[in-house]
Amino acid sequence: MAKLKPNSAEARDVLFHLHSQTNPDLHAEVGPLIMTHGEGIHVFDAGGKRYVEAMAGLWCASLGFSHARLKAAAAAAYDRFGYYHSFNHKTPDIAIDLAEQLVALSPIPEAQAYFATSGSEATETMVKLAWVYHAARGEPGRRKVIARDRGFHGSTIAAASMCGLPRMHREFGLPLPGFLHTHCPDPYRGMRPGETEADFVKRLAGDLEAMILAEGPETIAAFIAEPINAGGGIVVPPKGYFAAMETVLRRHGILILADEVVCGFGRTGNWFGCQTVGMTPDMAALAKGLSSSYFPISAVLLGRPVREALAAMNRAGELFGHGFTNSAHPVGAAIALETLAVYREMDVVAHVRAMGARLKAGLQAIAASSAIVGDVRGEGLMIGVELVADPASRTAFAPGLKIGGRFDATALENGLIIRAMGDTIGFCPPLIIDETGVDAILDLTARTLATVEATCAGRTGQAAE
Ligand SMILES: Cc1ncc(COP(=O)(O)O)c(C=O)c1O
Known part of the structure; x- marks a missing residue:
């Protein structure tokens, strides 16, 4: 906690607030990412940085973060x-x-x-x-x-x-x-x-x-x-x-x-x-x-x-x-x-089918030119991309490499919020997403993947259990 400014919101959070699904020691070290508001499919942190929330929070904010109705x-x-x-x-x-x-x-x-x-x-x-x-x-x-x-x-x-x-x-x-x-x-x-x-x-x-x-x-x-x-x-x-x-x-x-x-x-x-x-x-x-x-x-x-x-x-x-x-x-x-x-x-079923097809096709296109995407799967606006050391043999990355975590952190830097589940990257955006939003997710994902891929070049994987 030494790095956090005394009495800052970050320091107070570490002192007073127990977080769900969070490592306590690591949280004390890195502090919270404080979010202040949302607009449509975007959320904003306390520094004013905007993120595409491609997980609808926790798979839930289907109508985005500021729906007037x-x-x-x-x-x-x-x-x-x-x-x-x-x-x-x-x-x-x-x-x-x-x-x-x-x-x-x-x-x-x-x-x-x-x-x-x-x-x-x-x-x-x-x-x-x-x-x-x-x-x-x-x-x-x-x-x-x-x-x-x-x-x-x-x-x-x-x-x-x-x-x-x-x-x-x-x-x-x-x-x-x-x-x-x-x-x-x-x-x-x-x-x-x-x-x-x-x-x-x-x-x-x-x-x-x-x-x-x-x-x-x-x-x-x-x-x-x-x-x-x-x-x-x-x-x-x-x-x-x-x-x-x-x-x-x-x-x-x-x-x-x-x-x-x-x-x-x-x-x-x-x-x-x-x-x-x-x-x-x-x-x-x-x-x-x-x-x-x-x-x-x-x-x-x-x-x-x-x-x-x-x-x-x-x-x-x-x-x-x-x-x-x-x-x-x-x-x-x-x-x-x-x-x-x-x-x-909004005819949610038809809209999700159309946006889901666009997102999945885009992710499949990204996968086709990547050396570390093993599988793209999902239905509607619920899609997973599994990163692997060797797609041909489905060999997983060694867990210690924390490739999913690396993708998560890099995506965050790029203004994209996804969910890393091991080395599977989850996309579950608000259902109100439109073509522009889907394309933004695809752009940010391609950029993030290129960075992660460069850092794992030459790493050997380890067979999945
Ligand atoms: C499939 C599924 N069931 C149940 C739950 C639990 O919901 P809650 O966190 O509202 O208790 C979750 C939460 O993410 C979930 O994903």
Whole structure:
């Protein structure tokens, strides 16, 4: 902390503020990057430097950082009703409108919407509802949850247990018992030499079934998956993956939970990610794009069988013992309703498909003239670029080289914010991005890649694990 000016905002941040997903010692050394405001797809730091925010913050600010209609909706909502809740039969009126609209959009038939305030709460709520579902149907022993390696489902205890990322477990002695992980369906890293995509899918479904049989189907409540993994490195499953997995899961009476926290609301070129990948969930968790993150609001969509089980469980007059103070918050509901209205008016699905195609084609063109791009993958405006030492053999860079981190730092210098997940560079810009914005990302990416490539010339890689 010696370098930071005493009593500066940087020094005060280091003293008083514990950051998420940040190394404490390193933070004390380098200090924070202080952001002050946003304009469209751009954000500005305290020194006035402008950045293209190609990650929409944390995969969430789909309408950018200064949307006039969302600001106005928030102001009007605060003017009318600063707070109310959904406990004990009460509800703010506007939450009914939002629930109705979500049900109309829902990929799950005859759904109801349950509101919470974060993605983690939404994924954990799905777990509790899965337990209720089975208990109400006479199978209280079904408690285990199968998640996947490299999945991300949040930071609270069960949500973190469902994550398939060691960094979410290491400090905390997680996962909790009963939270299991099957393979990540990553064709680039997971397919064996000579294996076709169809063979790969068959193997993944076979290994899932072997796990279910070894654990005992009567002990397993649910399977959870992001349609396209976000934080695990933007992994698009191979064709037929969810169909094959679901055949196994249905055979054993296991509920299917979609984590749509990132993929929902147009991100992948459909309203929901499950529509892009052919997944047919029993419940879905929504957050982020629901309000473009202008308010901490999330939701669970639950289908009729789960609703009926919940009602049956409480038939003796008991109540659903679950809820958050800010569930169905009227200001959050108003902002989410306005966000949905903007998505409809901009025809978010068509717009994302067009902008996503331009971004992906541009990144593929950059990759074609680069010696260190191994894979460009993604759907809609959710694209990953995996950097490797040798594209021909898919040999990864030695982790110690921190090539992804180097790309991140160089991009930042160039005024571009991306997300390095290991050596995979994530692009997940606000959905309002236009051709000019996409081209700006491509220019800055090409420039950043050229610098990084020059620094790793002659470095030898190391085979991926
Ligand atoms: C796929 C996915 N699920 C759940 C979450 C957790 O959301 P939150 O941080 O709002 O709890 C995230 C957060 O990034 C996510 O990416």
